[in-house]
Amino acid sequence: MLKLIRAVIGRDLRLAMRRQADVVSALFFFIIVVSLFPLGIGPETELLRKLAPGVLWVAALLATMLSLPRLFADDHHDGTLEQLALAPQPLGLVVLGKVIAHWLVSGLPLALLAPVLGIQFDLPNDALWVLTLSLLIGTPALSGIGAIGAALTLGVRGGGVLLSLLVLPLYIPVLIFGAGAVDATMTGLGPQAHLSLLGALTLGGVFFAPWATAAALRIALE
Amino acid sequence: MLNASNLECVRGERRLFSGVGFRLAGGEMLYLQGKNGSGKTSLLRMLCGLTPAADGEIYWRGEPIGRLGDDFRAELCYLGHHNAIKEELTPLENLLASARLADEALDPDAALDALEQVGLLGREDLACRYLSQGQKRRVALARLVHERRALWVLDEPYVALDTAAVELVAGLIGAHLQRGGLAVLTTHQTVAVSAGAVRELQLS
Numbered sequence: 001m002l003k004l005i006r007a008v009i010g011r012d013l014r015l016a017m018r019r020q021a022d023v024v025s026a027l028f029f030f031i032i033v034v035s036l037f038p039l040g041i042g043p044e045t046e047l048l049r050k051l052a053p054g055v056l057w058v059a060a061l062l063a064t065m066l067s068l069p070r071l072f073a074d075d076h077h078d079g080t081l082e083q084l085a086l087a088p089q090p091l092g093l094v095v096l097g098k099v100i101a102h103w104l105v106s107g108l109p110l111a112l113l114a115p116v117l118g119i120q121f122d123l124p125n126d127a128l129w130v131l132t133l134s135l136l137i138g139t140p141a142l143s144g145i146g147a148i149g150a151a152l153t154l155g156v157r158g159g160g161v162l163l164s165l166l167v168l169p170l171y172i173p174v175l176i177f178g179a180g181a182v183d184a185t186m187t188g189l190g191p192q193a194h195l196s197l198l199g200a201l202t203l204g205g206v207f208f209a210p211w212a213t214a215a216a217l218r219i220a221l222e
Numbered sequence: 223m224l225n226a227s228n229l230e231c232v233r234g235e236r237r238l239f240s241g242v243g244f245r246l247a248g249g250e251m252l253y254l255q256g257k258n259g260s261g262k263t264s265l266l267r268m269l270c271g272l273t274p275a276a277d278g279e280i281y282w283r284g285e286p287i288g289r290l291g292d293d294f295r296a297e298l299c300y301l302g303h304h305n306a307i308k309e310e311l312t313p314l315e316n317l318l319a320s321a322r323l324a325d326e327a328l329d330p331d332a333a334l335d336a337l338e339q340v341g342l343l344g345r346e347d348l349a350c351r352y353l354s355q356g357q358k359r360r361v362a363l364a365r366l367v368h369e370r371r372a373l374w375v376l377d378e379p380y381v382a383l384d385t386a387a388v389e390l391v392a393g394l395i396g397a398h399l400q401r402g403g404l405a406v407l408t409t410h411q412t413v414a415v416s417a418g419a420v421r422e423l424q425l426s
Contacts, residue, residue: 007322011308018310018349079304080320086270087324088296094323222273 004089008097009104016105022067023105030063030110034117045122052121053131053182054175060110060135061171064142067106068167069160071098071150072217085221091214095151099143099210107139123182130185130195137195138178141202144209145170151216174201223248224269224373224404229278231264238264239425240277248372248402249418251395253409256425262408263303265425266375269406270300282373296325297372301379305362309351313342313361316350320365328368336367340390355382363387366394374398376407388413 016023037055038048075081084094114135115128123131149167153159181194223246230240238261246252254262267273269280271287271294280287287294307316314333321328337346340360350358359382366374374395380388392413395405399418 004323004325007319011319011323014315015308015310077304078308079302079306080308082272082300082302082304083306083320084323085272086295086298086300088292089325090292 001089001093004087004093005097005100008094009101012098012101013104016101022070023109026063026066026106027109027113029066030059030113031117033059033062035120038120048121049123049186052118052123052127053179055121056114056118056131056182057135057138057175057179060107060114060139061142061168061175063110064106064139064146065164065167067102068146068150069153069163071102071147072154072220073150073159076154076220081217082221085218091217092210095147095210095213095217096206099140099147099206099213102147103140103143107135107143111135111139124186127182127185130191131182134178134181134191134195134198137202138174138198141174141198141205142171144202144205145174147213148209148216151213151220154217154220174198177201223283224406225281225284226269227278227281229265229268229280230276231261231268231273232276233261233264237276242423242425243278244421244423246404246406246421248404249399251399251405251407251415251418251420253407253412253420253422254425255408255422260425262425263377266300266302266377266406266408269375270298271295298375299366299369299371299373300375300377301362301365302377305358307350307358307361310349312347312349313337313353313364314346316361317364326369332368333364336364337361339367340364341387356384356387359383360387363391363394366391366398369398370401372403374403374405374407376405378408378410380409380411380413392416 034056037051041047072081085091111132115132118128118131146167149163152166153163156162177194177198181191181198184194185191225245227243229242231238244252254265256262264273268275282290282294306320311319314337317333317336318328318330334346337343340363342357342360345353350361363379379391392415396416396418398405
């Protein structure tokens with residue numbers, strides 16, 4: 001079981017390394033969108049500090065969305081998905097491997113970049129840490145929930161827009177608790193409650209999403 | 223070992239075929255024939271369990287394939303229209319990755335040997351996107367060299383291949399039948415296979 005998940009992750013990471021443009025463009029999108037806000041609003045530190053958690057989290061959601069349509073589309077196009085569906089192992093485990101690989105190349109770099117970008121918003125030190133932590137905890141849920149949407153819109157014409165309409169509403173709880181954790185730190189309430197709920201969302205998302213995704217993929221393959 | 227009875231295929235509003243059935247025992251091969259669009263690929267996908275049949279049932283060793291699930295898939299090797307290879311990976315990486323994902327043991331030496339047999343030695347470290355169509359098909363077919371699963375389902379295996387490669391694939395299928403395996407394939411060119419009994423099924 002672990003062997004299969006490792007094989008999927010290994011293959012997807014190797015593919016991502018050979019196609020770095022995809023990974024890098026999503027990261028640059030994140031950097032640029034986040035950097036536009038301080039430039040547009042001007043040096044009002046009080047306002048920027050207030051906006052920071054929401055802006056960084058919304059930008060992270062959108063950057064994750066960018067790479068989602070290709071999560072299964074390439075495998076579907078070249079026939080690999082059929083082979084994965086015919087392997088004598090649960091398709092859900094394959095999906096879990098793909099979700100983890102997607103997080104490693106999209107969510108993890110976003111979280112690691114966030115503290116650097118947060119400086120532009122004059123965030124205090126502890127808020128920067130909580131921001132990074134909340135992204136680390138929350139982004140796996142984005143990859144998991146996104147996988148369901150990517151599977152449901154597989155092979156649909158104009159699937160990218162449909163995918164956003166389908167997935168972004170489901171991201172709302174993650175956004176609320178993720179941005180809320182940073183807010184709570186700055187107002188002195190402490191982020192534990194928000195981070196715990198975020199962790200629960202991620203655990204639920206990463207555990208259940210692969211099975212729903214596998215069912216959607218089997219329908220797409222018919 | 224592989225029985226199908228009274229299969230019906232409906233695509234959209236159109237019924238492609240109905241009442242299709244056959245029995246295939248070890249060491250036998252089934253040629254599916256029919257015009258373009260007659261449902262050959264659909265029937266193959268049904269046999270793999272990818273597409274559910276509108277009517278009828280498929281049995282493997284006396285049990286419906288839907289109930290066998292992973293036990294059936296562990297004995298199945300499917301080669302579809304698409305080559306299922308990644309353009310960014312080299313032939314060697316492709317072969318090893320697909321074996322690992324299909325839960326088959328394949329060591330790098332065996333994989334290199336398979337690539338040598340399909341005539342890709344010297345190309346094993348070149349990304350597949352630089353290969354020609356026929357060479358990509360050879361990469362996909364290299365899977366068959368060390369494939370010991372009982373049922374091979376091959377969709378147009380000879381497409382894009384030159385005569386030498388067609389001979390080679392026919393040889394692989396022959397050896398597979400000699401080991402007691404089963405094969406179901408669609409093709410528009412009839413190629414003599416060295417061993418095993420050949421049945422034909424015409425879809426109309």
